[in-house]
Amino acid sequence: MSNHHWRTWVLIIFVIFAAIFNLSQSDPDSHHFRKKILMKEKVRRMFYHAYDNYMKYAFPHDELKPLTKTFTDSLSELGNLRLEHLPQNYNGSALTLIESLSSLLILGNNTEFERGVSWLSENLSFDVDARVNLFECNIRVLGGLVSAHMLAIDSRNRFSQGTYKNELLILAEDLGRRLLPAFGTPTGLPYAWINLKYGVMANETTETSTSCSGSLILEMGALSRLTGDPQFEDAALRALRKLWSLRSSMNLLGTTVDVVSGKWIEYSSGIGAGVDSFYEYLVKAYILFGKEEYWRMFQSAYVAVQKYFRHGPWYHEADMRTGHATYWQLTSLQAFWPGLQVLVGDIAAANSSHREFVKVWERFGVLPERYLLDHQMLHPTEKYYPLRPELAESTFYLYQATKDPWYLEVGESITDSLNLYTKVDGGFASVRDVSTMVLEDHQHSFFLSETCKYLYLLYDDSFLVDQNYVFTTEGHPLPVLSAWQDRLPEVYTSANYTFIQRRASAMSLQICPAMTSSTSREVDEKHESACHICDTRRDHRCLTDEDCGVDATTCRRRSCSIAGFCGLWLYL
Structure with missing residues (x-):
């Protein structure tokens, strides 16, 4: 073939491929499809970088320290800001593995899921002298076990025939029984702390948060439905009802309460830390169990939030007794709220708040723990970002509800920021100060159970086909089953x-x-x-x-x- 003919054919082939490329570029669905594939793989690699480093340097301890490639037995430290009463001989409960199980299945890794289940079945024990936070242990460990059990018995997940004997449910029931003594108070409101071996310790603090008392019903309710033992759900429901009875005439609740006297300790409240999952669990408990009582509580509470906390797209804090504003601040935990609003159908309000959180993320590169809205500045001491999932979570919900491709771009921005600022050789590290991006030696388990999971589901929601799920506040999926319903629309x-x-x-x-x-x-x-x-x-x-x-x-x-x-x- 002459050089002339060769150049002619090269030009023809080039024109054909250019036409195909331009055609695909002009098709927005094709563009978004390619974007989803690329981003799905980017999030997958992010998850496995975190997971593989945990398994290499920290397992079977609780969490990874990615900068030093070591570990921390942090279950007894969660919520323990002063690091008091730490156990002497506690060597971890494979917390990050438990938190990762449902994420492994969502990513399609049945083999690693089954391997993790087998290890926990043979090695995990809760007969340890360790004082733990009831709320954290419930949402992370109990929720992780119950969710993984329900996924393991689902035939669609292709668990090896006959190899699973309900071992995770046995572990969950054992843990649930160890948590029950916390509810032995005059009010039914549970102690915030419980020793897994010895129960409530002498002179234990009687202060607890609204979230701790009001965010137990999903995990403990599911445990009761699975075991046939009603005492777990009964204890959680009694606490929730008592908490609701303590609301003000404006249907507002405080942040902290005394579990013995039932008197409020902190009257200022909002939708952030200490209260957030209380609202979340009212809606999700209604979906999971179909009990009208949960929906009636939520309707009243939601209108009160809109009336007394909302200021444009933001939500400040207010005194539960007067409704007067107390603190004008953004907290990173508030970023879950747009996702909750999607579940109840307030899409416009959800989008409005979500976009404001995105602006703050773009300003700093990540979302600071606390930002003072009235001064437009970072909180002087809470400048950190511990790899929290809430903005990714709300982005996922809003995309599911609207299919607006803008949310795919937000997810890409979040993913790129995480890889740019927090990825290190040994995993992903929390940010100690968002103004300098100095890192902290901690990879929280919720990074694998929530942050990576919601980002992955944003680009590949095939896990949700043919089955409705409620995701707990820790990102653990619980299937919505007709057998569990009191009365809920067939939809x-x-x-x-x-x-x-x-x-x-x-x-x-x-x-x-x-x-x-x-x-x-x-x-x-x-x-x-x-x-x-x-x-x-x-x-x-x-x-x-x-x-x-x-x-x-x-x-x-x-x-x-x-x-x-x-x-x-x-x-x-």
Whole structure:
């Protein structure tokens, strides 16, 4: 072939490939598909960099110290800010492995999941002299075991036939029984601390948080349903009911309370640390168990939050007794709130707050633990970022609800920041100071159970096909089962999703029950809002029916009364 002909064919081939490339670039669906594949693999590599280094340098201890490539037995330190009463002979409970099990399955690694389950079945024991935080132990260890058990017995996960004998459920039940003595108080509110071997210690502090008392129902309720022993769910429900009875006339709760007297210790409250998962578990318990009581609590609490905490897209803190603002600050834990709003259908409000959190992330490169809104500056002492998942979590929920590709870009920004600022040779390290990006020698277990998981699900949600899940506050998936339901619209438990054009899951179906005869457009309208409060008026009054949204219980549009209140108030 002459040089002329050779150059001609090269030019033709080049033109053809250029045309194909340009065509694919002009197709936004194709672009997003390629983006998802690339980002999925980037997140996968991120997870395994963290997981493999943990297994190499820290397992079977609790968590990895990535800078020194050593370990910490941190289960007894979680929530223990003063590091008091630390155990002498505690050598860890493989905390990060427990937290990683469901993530391994979501990433499709059945082999490593099965290997981890086998090791825990043969080696893990809770008969240890270790004082642990009830809340942290419940959401991380008990929740991790219960979730992994339910995934292990699911035939779709292809666990080797006959090799699993409910060992994780046996461990979970043993742990649950060791946590029960914490509830032995006059009020039913549990102690914040419990010794796994000896129960409540002498002279134990009687102070606990709203989250600790009000965020136990998912894990302990699931344990009761799986074992047939009601005492776990009964204890958690009694604590939740008692906590709710202590609310103010404005339906606000404080941050800390005395478990013996039932008196509030800290009256200032918000949607962040110490309170956040209380709101989260009311919604998710309703989805998981179908008990109307949870939804009624949430409706009242949610409207109170919107009325007394909300200021534009932000949520400040306020005194539960007066509703007057106390602290004007962003805390990183608040970033879970948009995800919760997606579950109840307030998509517009969720998007508004989420975008503000994204702006702060972009300003610093990560999300600082506390940012003073009134001074537009970092908190002088809480400048750290411990690899928290909440912004990734809300991004995942919003993308599931809207399919807006902008959220894929946010996820890419989060992933790139984590790799740029926190990835080290030995894993991923927390940021000690976001203004200097100086690192801290700690890789928290929730980085694998939540941060990596939500980022992965953002780009590959195939795990959610054909099954609704509720994710606990620690990111552990619990399947929504019809056998567990008191009474919940069939849309949450039925496998027939023909009334929705795309794949459905608990991430995309709001509490407002859809009618199977509805068109896709009508479903979207009915999912518009669950507890809408007019965004544009500071006095929260409505002007027209359009301000009032849709009632979550009946799916009927609410009307604006002559007095200027939406029909929702009739239900409170």
